[in-house]
Amino acid sequence: MNNHLRTLRAERGWSQQDLAQLLEVSRQSVNAIETGRYDPSLPLAFRIAELFGCAIEDIFISPSKG
Amino acid sequence: MNNHLRTLRAERGWSQQDLAQLLEVSRQSVNAIETGRYDPSLPLAFRIAELFGCAIEDIFISPSKG
DNA sequence: TTTCCATGTAAAGCCTCCTTCACATTCGAA
DNA sequence: TTCGAATGTGAAGGAGGCTTTACATGGAAA
Numbered sequence: 001m002n003n004h005l006r007t008l009r010a011e012r013g014w015s016q017q018d019l020a021q022l023l024e025v026s027r028q029s030v031n032a033i034e035t036g037r038y039d040p041s042l043p044l045a046f047r048i049a050e051l052f053g054c055a056i057e058d059i060f061i062s063p064s065k066g
Numbered sequence: 067m068n069n070h071l072r073t074l075r076a077e078r079g080w081s082q083q084d085l086a087q088l089l090e091v092s093r094q095s096v097n098a099i100e101t102g103r104y105d106p107s108l109p110l111a112f113r114i115a116e117l118f119g120c121a122i123e124d125i126f127i128s129p130s131k132g
Numbered sequence: 133t134t135t136c137c138a139t140g141t142a143a144a145g146c147c148t149c150c151t152t153c154a155c156a157t158t159c160g161a162a
Numbered sequence: 163t164t165c166g167a168a169t170g171t172g173a174a175g176g177a178g179g180c181t182t183t184a185c186a187t188g189g190a191a192a
Contacts, residue, residue: 001108001109015137015138015139016138016139017137017138017139025180025181026180026181026182027138027139028140028141028180028181028182029179029180029181031139031140031141032140032141032179032180033179034139035139035140035141037141038178038179038180039107039108039109039178039179040108040179040180041105041107041108041148041149041179041180042067042105042106042107042108042111042122042126043067043105043129044179044180045108045111045122046067046123046126046128046129046130047130049123050128050130055121055122055123056108056111056121056122056123057112057115057121057122060108060112062112062116063109063112064112064113064116081167081168081169082168082169083167083168083169091150091151092150092151092152093168093169094150094151094152094170094171095149095150095151097169097170097171098149098150098170098171100169101169101170101171103171104148104149104150105148105149106149106150107148107149107150107178107179110149110150
């Protein structure tokens with residue numbers, strides 16, 4: 001599943017490490033999500049959306065809308 | 067994570083089996099999500115939201131707003 | 133050059149999602 | 163009562179999310 005995480009993070013000038021701490025996950029998890037190696041769990045997707053102040057659908061691209 | 071899946075399903079008069087087929091998952095998965103035994107994956111959450119024509123946030127309750 | 137920061141990725145392990153098969157309960161219809 | 167549909171749950175197994183540890187690369191700064 002594609003997403004806009006890298007863009008949103010860059011807009012705020014955060015490193016993957018910074019973002020990982022804000023989300024309380026490992027830096028590798030942030031990296032894996034940004035590079036599309038796997039999708040976050042639903043609870044983590046909620047934390048990401050809340051951190052960036054938008055809807056999950058604004059960050060993650062539905063597979064059906066490839 | 068709490069959710070409104072059972073209500074939405076009941077509003078449409080669907081059984082768990084009906085919903086499972088529409089979502090292309092097992093009946094047990096639908097049941098487990100409704101009873102809160104586990105959260106759906108993010109791709110499945112997208113399919114659920116699209117099926118009911120609303121946002122993920124309208125169906126699943128963020129843990130932080132418990 | 134050397135150092136440091138940011139990023140990418142691999143391996144091993146644990147936990148969760150999702151499956152199938154199976155069984156139990158409840159309830160309404162025949 | 164008997165039957166079938168709907169629901170809840172358990173066990174076992176495969177796939178994937180997330181962790182820690184570790185190593186490699188590239189670029190900016192000293």
